[in-house]
Amino acid sequence: MTPSVTILLSVHNSEATLDRCLDSIAHQTFPDFYILALDDASTDRSQELLENWKKKFGEHRMNILRNSSQRGLTFSLNRGIDAVQTPFIARIDDDDWWEPTKLEKQIRFLEENPDYGVIGTNYINHSKAREKKIYLPETDDAIKKTLFWRNPFAHSAVMYRTELIRAVGKYNPSVRYAQDYELWVRCFLKTRFHNLQEFLCHRTLGEGISVERQNEQMRLYLRVLRTYLPKYHRPLKEYGAMVEPLIVLATPEWIKRIKRKFLF
Numbered sequence: 001m002t003p004s005v006t007i008l009l010s011v012h013n014s015e016a017t018l019d020r021c022l023d024s025i026a027h028q029t030f031p032d033f034y035i036l037a038l039d040d041a042s043t044d045r046s047q048e049l050l051e052n053w054k055k056k057f058g059e060h061r062m063n064i065l066r067n068s069s070q071r072g073l074t075f076s077l078n079r080g081i082d083a084v085q086t087p088f089i090a091r092i093d094d095d096d097w098w099e100p101t102k103l104e105k106q107i108r109f110l111e112e113n114p115d116y117g118v119i120g121t122n123y124i125n126h127s128k129a130r131e132k133k134i135y136l137p138e139t140d141d142a143i144k145k146t147l148f149w150r151n152p153f154a155h156s157a158v159m160y161r162t163e164l165i166r167a168v169g170k171y172n173p174s175v176r177y178a179q180d181y182e183l184w185v186r187c188f189l190k191t192r193f194h195n196l197q198e199f200l201c202h203r204t205l206g207e208g209i210s211v212e213r214q215n216e217q218m219r220l221y222l223r224v225l226r227t228y229l230p231k232y233h234r235p236l237k238e239y240g241a242m243v244e245p246l247i248v249l250a251t252p253e254w255i256k257r258i259k260r261k262f263l264f
Contacts (some may be wrong), residue, residue: 005086
């Protein structure tokens with residue numbers, strides 16, 4: 001019998017966190033899943049750990065796709081989506097983990113609400129210093145009002161319909177960072193969104209993104225806003241979302257580094 005959901009697990013040099021991630025998958029209360037691990041040319045013990053877990057789950061429940069050279073997250077995810085044979089896809093990064101009922105509750109919602117194509121959950125950020133609960137907008141209306149101001153989903157917390165994501169063209173190959181945000185914007189007119197208000201996902205925060213990566217993300221946000229605000233005939237006030245990325249890009253790099261060092 002074909003499983004209901006494929007878990008796309010992106011992996012790159014994650015030997016320190018991979019067991020925790022896969023253990024959280026193994027303890028899901030919804031058992032009808034398939035794991036597709038996307039190893040982006042790891043050079044540590046990630047490959048060995050993935051093979052060990054594949055033996056535990058069995059070949060009928062887990063497969064590993066490896067890139068011969070590092071190609072990045074967008075390439076890996078699209079490669080995985082091309083291989084999926086289930087109606088639903090759940091995303092998770094190799095340093096994040098789930099609560100046991102995460103898949104069960106999202107599957108139930110999507111099966112009961114066929115007009116919804118993307119569902120997330122609230123989540124908890126974990127850093128060396130603290131934990132912080134992140135509350136996300138719940139309803140389709142609230143999410144779509146938020147979408148042009150910030151990302152209303154955590155990538156490791158989402159489940160979406162395979163057919164929908166293929167229909168909109170999967171992840172944009174030209175987008176290296178924040179590829180999920182650009183995808184949600186393209187889904188805007190194609191489906192309805194929802195966030196479960198339970199904290200079913202845990203995300204690991206590192207030392208913060210580099211200045212170069214932050215600038216690239218801001219340029220992407222501006223490109224998305226310039227393209228889709230007029231395309232979707234959004235109200236004039238939503239063009240105010242362009243102010244923050246413009247300020248970030250205009251801020252000298254030495255100020256960003258000082259801010260990052262002392263405030264984050």
